[in-house]
Every structure is written in structure tokens, then in C-alpha cells.
Amino acid sequence: MTHVIEVTGLTKRYRETLAVDDVSFTIEKDTIYGLLGRNGAGKTTVMSILTAQNFPTRGEVRVFGQDPYENAKVLRRMCFVRESQKYPDDAKPAHALKTARLFFPNWSQELAEQLIEDFQLPMNRRIKKLSRGQLSAVGVIIGLASRAEITFFDEPYLGLDAVARQIFYDRLLADYTEHPRTIILSSHLIDEVSNLIERVLVIDRGRIIMDEDTDAVRDRAANIVGDSAAVEQFVAGREVIHRESLGRVSSVTVLGALSATDRERLVGAGLEVAPVSLQQLIVRTTQHAGAAPEPTTIDEGALR
Numbered sequence: 001m002t003h004v005i006e007v008t009g010l011t012k013r014y015r016e017t018l019a020v021d022d023v024s025f026t027i028e029k030d031t032i033y034g035l036l037g038r039n040g041a042g043k044t045t046v047m048s049i050l051t052a053q054n055f056p057t058r059g060e061v062r063v064f065g066q067d068p069y070e071n072a073k074v075l076r077r078m079c080f081v082r083e084s085q086k087y088p089d090d091a092k093p094a095h096a097l098k099t100a101r102l103f104f105p106n107w108s109q110e111l112a113e114q115l116i117e118d119f120q121l122p123m124n125r126r127i128k129k130l131s132r133g134q135l136s137a138v139g140v141i142i143g144l145a146s147r148a149e150i151t152f153f154d155e156p157y158l159g160l161d162a163v164a165r166q167i168f169y170d171r172l173l174a175d176y177t178e179h180p181r182t183i184i185l186s187s188h189l190i191d192e193v194s195n196l197i198e199r200v201l202v203i204d205r206g207r208i209i210m211d212e213d214t215d216a217v218r219d220r221a222a223n224i225v226g227d228s229a230a231v232e233q234f235v236a237g238r239e240v241i242h243r244e245s246l247g248r249v250s251s252v253t254v255l256g257a258l259s260a261t262d263r264e265r266l267v268g269a270g271l272e273v274a275p276v277s278l279q280q281l282i283v284r285t286t287q288h289a290g291a292a293p294e295p296t297t298i299d300e301g302a303l304r
């Protein structure tokens with residue numbers, strides 16, 4: 001694999017706030033990444049530094065082997081679309097897309113026109129008069145049609161309704177298959193993007209706490225459900241990241257793949273094992289990273 005981004009010891013401090021704390025990671029060519037984490041975890045700060053829209057307090061960033069700051073050859077190969085994208089007050093979608101076409105050498109006008117139709121975007125209405133969903137569509141169209149070698153989506157699709165988001169996911173995957181490039185998706189909608197992303201980067205309180213292939217992440221944890229005493233006996237000595245209980249029934253989430261012997265023990269003890277979704281795992285892990293898990297009352301529906 002080829003690294004298109006290399007980050008070493010990246011730190012960003014805003015006065016008393018440590019937004020990014022000594023982060024090191026690499027981004028591979030032609031891969032879809034999920035950059036995931038809670039609000040304020042440092043995701044947007046990292047992307048802003050990688051695209052030279054912000055400056056590190058210390059550390060080193062290399063994009064295509066070079067420092068991206070004031071480097072036109074590097075910057076023209078990247079596209080960064082964010083939820084709070086700003087446009088001139090009198091701009092229209094037609095102006096925004098026409099301008100974007102000038103900046104991105106791999107721009108696909110055919111794809112742009114297809115997406116305009118898909119999202120039913122009014123091209124000659126002033127952007128400041130657009131609905132939130134229509135504004136999100138402008139950013140999504142630019143990000144996809146740019147076909148930049150590295151494209152960052154910092155949740156610009158949150159304003160889209162469920163149908164429009166699915167159109168975005170479908171078009172992204174279809175175009176990525178035909179025109180591979182590196183795509184970094186920052187999202188709170190983890191379950192929705194989990195089938196898209198090939199590698200997971202989780203940032204929590206400014207630090208990378210997970211950097212793995214998505215398939216490997218899915219095997220990292222399991223929910224053990226059944227009689228509380230039997231569950232506690234099985235999970236003894238394992239890393240527990242979440243507990244819930246309802247009377248004498250418990251559901252405990254543990255880290256670590258289950259062996260064939262483990263599964264035989266579960267059957268013998270009358271316990272059930274359920275997979276942990278990517279969203280559940282990341283929620284539990286970031287909770288665990290901040291504080292030790294505490295028992296909570298379980299939702300009866302979760303045991304059905």
C-alpha cells in the first residue's frame with residue numbers, strides 16, 4: 001500500500017485547550033476511511049491541518065510526501081467539504097460548481113449534472129436562500145464531482161434527509177469503484193456509513209484510539225447475554241466496556257475475539273452471544289476511554 005498522508009506527532013493547542021494530542025497515523029491510497037469520534041474530539045481540526053487551513057502547534061504532516069502549506073501542487077489534488085461551508089452572499093449553486101470546476105483537474109461535469117438531477121438542486125437560486133438539505137447537496141456534489149485524489153467530507157451531508165443521504169452513499173460507492181481515490185468521511189451516522197468505510201480511525205479527546213481495517217474492528221467485541229451470574233463468570237478476566245442489567249439478566253460487552261472454546265462455554269452456560277455493531281463498539285469505546293463503565297438498566301427490547 002502507498003501512503004498519501006503521513007502524520008507524525010501532530011499536536012494542536014488553542015490556548016488552554018488541547019485539541020489534538022501527539023497524533024501519528026498514515027492514510028493509504030485509494031481507500032475509504034471513516035474518521036469517527038464524538039463532538040469536539042478533534043476530527044475537524046485534524047482535517048483542517050491536513051488541508052493547510054489550520055496550523056499545527058507541533059508535529060509533521062506530509063501529503064503526497066510534501067508539506068501541504070502554501071503548496072499549490074498538493075492542494076489542487078485535495079478537496080475538503082465541510083458542513084459549515086461558506087459561499088459569497090450572492091452566489092448561486094451554478095456559480096459554486098462552475099468555480100469548483102476550475103480548481104479540480106479531475107472534475108467530472110457529467111457526474112455533477114447527474115447529481116444535480118438526483119438531488120433536484122435549483123441551480124439559479126441564491127445559496128443563502130437554499131434549504132439546509134439543498135445547501136448540503138451543493139457540498140456533496142462538489143466533493144464527488146471533483147474526483148480529487150484525496151477528498152475530505154466533514155459531515156456536509158447531515159442536512160440531507162434519509163433518502164438523499166442514501167443517494168449520496170450510493171453515488172459515492174459507485175463512482176469510487178470506477179474511479180478509486182482516497183476518501184475520508186467524518187460522520188456521527190456511524191451505522192449508515194459502516195458499509196462504505198474500509199478503515200476506521202477513531203479520535204477521542206484529541207488522540208487516536210483506533211486505527212484498523214473495518215472488518216477487523218467488527219470482530220473486536222461481542223455482547224454476552226443471559227443469567228447475570230453466568231455472564232459474570234464468563235467475562236471474568238476479560239476487558240468489559242459496557243454493562244446493562246434487568247433483574248437477573250445481564251448484557252455485557254467485552255473486547256476480544258471469541259475462540260471456538262469460548263463459544264462452547266457459552267452454549268454450555270446457556271448464554272447468548274450477539275455481534276456488536278460498529279456504532280455500538282465506537283460509542284462504548286469512547287465512553288470507556290473517558291471513564292470506567294457503570295452498570296445501567298437495560299431496555300427490555302434489547303434482550304428480545
